Amino acid sequence: MFRTLGGGDLATNGTKQIHPHAVTELCEDGGRIYAHALRAGRVSRADAEAAPCLMEFALLHPDPDDADWLRPVPPAVALAQRLHPLEREIAERRRVSIELADVFEPFLALSARATTPTHSITVLEGFDRINAALDLATAQCQSEMLTVQPSGRRLEHTLVQALERDKPLTDRGVRIRTLYQHTARHSPETLAYVAQFSDGKVEYRTIDELVERLIICDETVAFIPTRDDRQVALELRHAGLVRYLIKVFEFMWNRAVPLSTGAPYETAPDGITDIQHSIAKLLVEGHVDEAIARRLGMNVRTCRAHIAKLATALGSGSRAQLGYLIAQSGILKQEP
Incomplete structure (x- = not known):
């Protein structure tokens, strides 16, 4: 009806x-x-x-x-009849806007005189608000964006959102450096996304272990998640915090392997691959299979397959013996 x-x-x-x-x-x-x-x-x-x-x-x-x-x-009469209530509404909205400006004017003056930033840390709740803040920061980014993306199956729509956000950056000459985990080399979705960027201003490296996501724009603003479901994030504009996070990124970047150089799982002279060195370190620290898999960005089945190969290489017949043999072998003294 x-x-x-x-x-x-x-x-x-x-x-x-x-x-x-x-x-x-x-x-x-x-x-x-x-x-x-x-x-x-x-x-x-x-x-x-x-x-x-x-x-x-x-x-x-x-x-x-x-x-x-x-x-x-007459059309002039008909138009006037319809414009009159609109003009009344516009006048009313103008009156309200003036009243609002009068209410907030003293607070704006206080804010302008403040010497300490009041929004150095902002809590963002919900995907919509987080994405809106990211969109604004990337739209304002003029020099370089640093990102850390722990592995895990990235959904297609997530990669499409990232492409829509990152492509304009490279088009205006912004440099992008992204850290993935080694397991990203086996993700068709991630590789397809990376293939969209052939410009030399975009670099990708992989490392065995990453802690959490991180995005930094122009050494000015950083974003980190605060919950596992990523429904809450922090927008950091505190200069000291941002500088610290940049140093953390550079530390990992210098130890990472360029994505273009091939697989980082080459077998070392001792018969143990880089990823198995990383697993050995976490085993000795007492982590269970699920925690190791999560930290290295792989599924538990793959993690256990590597543990089995590690046990074979060291001649271990049990999990307890494996820990002892790892400690005795000296492989953890080597730099993975």
Whole structure:
């Protein structure tokens, strides 16, 4: 059922005629008949039946001299009738905006005199607010963006969002450096995303272990998640915190392997791969399989397969013996 959008009634067999469009969307018949009425000075009721909206919107009114005819309301009059309430509403909104400005003016003055930033750390709750803040920061980024992306299956729509956010950056010459975990080398979605950026200003490296996501724009603002479901994040604009996070990033970057150089899982002279060295270190620290898999960005089955190969290489027959043999082998003294 359509709702009434105009003013007058048009009786048709005793029923009120209702129309599905507003006066700002005057139908083709309505425009044609109204134009004819303006040119001729009037239009018959029979002809106007094709566009009952003209009566609904008070663009036609009965001819006082002949009930079979309708006369057009001058467009200047019709326009003024519709503009008047809008102008009243605009005036009211202006009055409210002035009152709001008066209310906040003393607080704005206090804020301007403050020497300590009041928004150095902002809590962002919900994906929409987090993404809006990221979009604003990347839109304002002019020099370099640093990102840390721990591995895990990245959903296609997430990569599409990242592409829509990052592509404009590279188009205006911003440098991007991204750290993934080694397991990202086996993710078709991640590799397809990386393939979209062939510019030398975009660099990708991988490392065995990352802690959490991190995004830094222009050494000015950083974003970190605060919950595992990533529904809450912190926007950091404290200069000291941002500088510290940049140093953390550079520390990991210098130990990472360029994505373009091939797999980092080459077997070392001792028969143990880099990833197995990382697993050995975490095993000795007492981590269980699930925790090791999570920290290295792989599934538990893959992690256990590496543990089995490590046990074979060291000649271990049990989990307890494996820890002892790792400690005795000296492999943890080597730099992975």
